[in-house]
Amino acid sequence: MTSLLTPRSRAENPEAPVPAMAPSAAAGFRQQARRRWVRADFITFLGWLSPVAAVSLWLAYGGASGFGSFAAATTSIGIVAGLISMDLVLLMLLLAARIPFIDNTLGHDRAMKIHKSLGKPALYLLLAHGLFIAIGYGAAEGLDPISESVSLWVNVPDMWLAYISTLLFVAVVVTSLVAVRRRFPYEFWYAVHLLTYAAVATSLPHQFSVGGLFAQGTWQRWYWLALCMATGSALLYNRVLEPIFATFRHQVTVSRVVRISKDVFSIEMTGLHLDELSGSGGRFFFWRFLAPGFWWQPHPFSLSAEPIPATATTPGKLRITVRILGEGTARLARLKPGTKVAIEGPYGMFSTAARSRKHVVMIGAGIGITPLRALLESTPFEPGDATVLLRGHDENELFLGQEIMAIAEARGVTLYHLTGPRSPKSGSWLPHSAQQAGFTLASYAPHIAEADVYVCGPAGWAGKVIDDVKAAGVPTEQLHYERFDW
Numbered sequence: 391m392t393s394l395l396t397p398r399s400r401a402e403n404p405e406a407p408v409p410a411m412a413p414s415a416a417a418g419f420r421q422q423a424r425r426r427w428v429r430a431d432f433i434t435f436l437g438w439l440s441p442v443a444a445v446s447l448w449l450a451y452g453g454a455s456g457f458g459s460f461a462a463a464t465t466s467i468g469i470v471a472g473l474i475s476m477d478l479v480l481l482m483l484l485l486a487a488r489i490p491f492i493d494n495t496l497g498h499d500r501a502m503k504i505h506k507s508l509g510k511p512a513l514y515l516l517l518a519h520g521l522f523i524a525i526g527y528g529a530a531e532g533l534d535p536i537s538e539s540v541s542l543w544v545n546v547p548d549m550w551l552a553y554i555s556t557l558l559f560v561a562v563v564v565t566s567l568v569a570v571r572r573r574f575p576y577e578f579w580y581a582v583h584l585l586t587y588a589a590v591a592t593s594l595p596h597q598f599s600v601g602g603l604f605a606q607g608t609w610q611r612w613y614w615l616a617l618c619m620a621t622g623s624a625l626l627y628n629r630v631l632e633p634i635f636a637t638f639r640h641q642v643t644v645s646r647v648v649r650i651s652k653d654v655f656s657i658e659m660t661g662l663h664l665d666e667l668s669g670s671g672g673r674f675f676f677w678r679f680l681a682p683g684f685w686w687q688p689h690p691f692s693l694s695a696e697p698i699p700a701t702a703t704t705p706g707k708l709r710i711t712v713r714i715l716g717e718g719t720a721r722l723a724r725l726k727p728g729t730k731v732a733i734e735g736p737y738g739m740f741s742t743a744a745r746s747r748k749h750v751v752m753i754g755a756g757i758g759i760t761p762l763r764a765l766l767e768s769t770p771f772e773p774g775d776a777t778v779l780l781r782g783h784d785e786n787e788l789f790l791g792q793e794i795m796a797i798a799e800a801r802g803v804t805l806y807h808l809t810g811p812r813s814p815k816s817g818s819w820l821p822h823s824a825q826q827a828g829f830t831l832a833s834y835a836p837h838i839a840e841a842d843v844y845v846c847g848p849a850g851w852a853g854k855v856i857d858d859v860k861a862a863g864v865p866t867e868q869l870h871y872e873r874f875d876w
């Protein structure tokens with residue numbers, strides 16, 4: 391069924407919250423987006439500059455003069471490959487470090503996409519490094535590459551650690567390949583991924599002890615040390631210390647678990663200093679429920695309501711809405727009030743911080759509707775400037791649909807419930823009935839090209855929506871997609 395819920399005017403609904411858009415806000419969105427794009431260009435520039443800088447270290451050391459013989463040329467190629475490989479690994483770690491400047495500029499998703507795309511090049515360069523060094527050193531000493539590799543392992547201090555590091559990197563990259571990753575549970579993949587830190591740690595000693603480039607007294611050594619230490623500090627602060635501070639500061643505690651449907655429930659929580667999280671409705675946190683059987687498994691969930699700071703009489707409130715998709719989420723339905731919660735976040739760009747336009751269109755399906763509910767509540771727009779499309783098999787699948795309807799009425803949102811089965815043949819994300827009636831995305835959101843578009847729902851469905859959104863002329867910068875898969 392396709393239904394249009396006509397927005398009521400504020401005169402009919404005087405109790406509704408005042409839409410929070412100042413006249414200058416629309417211009418502010420464009421300015422905010424421009425600033426973000428400049429920051430994104432700056433990060434991209436630094437990303438490209440960093441391997442160039444790594445090679446420059448070697449050129450400044452006189453590396454280019456080492457091409458006089460086959461052995462020297464091969465060794466030089468090996469050194470350059472190793473430098474770029476290590477530089478890419480450090481870039482990958484920085485992208486995964488959840489540094490606010492990077493995540494709030496590129497978005498956590500895009501940062502992780504770049505992180506993943508660097509994995510294979512880094513590994514190939516690492517293998518090339520080992521191979522060319524073995525050939526080059528071997529040619530200089532009259533040994534074949536295999537004998538040279540054995541000789542390096544036995545005779546050169548720290549080299550055995552480098553070999554172990556290579557094996558660890560191979561394990562990490564291979565288990566990250568989509569086809570391999572899908573065969574293992576998330577925890578296995580995560581545990582293997584933690585080996586990256588061991589791989590970096592075991593690769594470092596030979597970088598400083600073998601060869602002259604990073605020998606004591608060279609400025610190149612200081613540069614490389616600073617790069618490694620800055621990366622390690624960023625990881626330690628953002629991935630370990632900051633979440634501990636946030637957990638102690640906000641004192642999040644489960645207050646109750648509310649059933650929404652057979653396999654969906656909301657977890658309501660109280661917390662302190664929630665004014666500091668204002669505007670994060672729709673963004674996600676990693677939640678670790680500190681009770682026996684729960685604490686070891688953190689889950690990413692988005693806020694399904696804007697955080698409510700405490701008043702003189704009521705505590706601060708947070709809420710997430712969870713669909714049971716596996717054992718972990720099934721267990722969460724049995725959480726007891728009073729359970730303490732460790733938090734990491736907020737992350738992601740599913741917020742007003744991503745806005746670049748006055749108009750906004752939100753398209754959600756299934757459990758992906760719930761962050762849209764939070765965003766709809768908090769993001770500023772004038773009545774008539776927001777359109778929401780909710781997709782589900784039937785009305786029961788439009789989770790928090792009643793709350794969204796109330797917000798839509800209060801804030802002048804054009805809301806469509808798109809329910810019913812898909813056409814098995816067309817592969818469209820719209821209901822079969824809507825397609826038969828000749829409706830397309832433009833029928834529901836005619837000005838979509840001029841809007842920020844937020845999409846959240848199952849990956850296959852969202853892919854089809856995104857294709858339609860792009861075909862409707864929405865530039866990538868205006869498209870904001872939250873993935874729920876890993």
Ligand SMILES: Cc1cc2nc3c(=O)[nH]c(=O)nc-3n(C[C@H](O)[C@H](O)[C@H](O)COP(=O)(O)OP(=O)(O)OC[C@H]3O[C@@H](n4cnc5c(N)ncnc54)[C@H](O)[C@@H]3O)c2cc1C
Binds near residue numbers: 688876
């Ligand atoms: C950014 C983001 C926001 C999300 N928001 C919501 C939400 O608001 N509501 C909701 O119902 N679901 C959300 N999800 C999906 C939700 O995290 C998974 O469905 C849930 O963790 C599955 O746990 P499980 O133990 O039941 O399933 P299993 O498949 O058995 O998962 C096993 C392990 O994998 C971890 N895991 C599973 N999926 C992911 C993932 N996508 N990223 C990282 N770790 C994962 C789980 O935490 C668990 O430790 C979100 C996912 C992401 C990435």
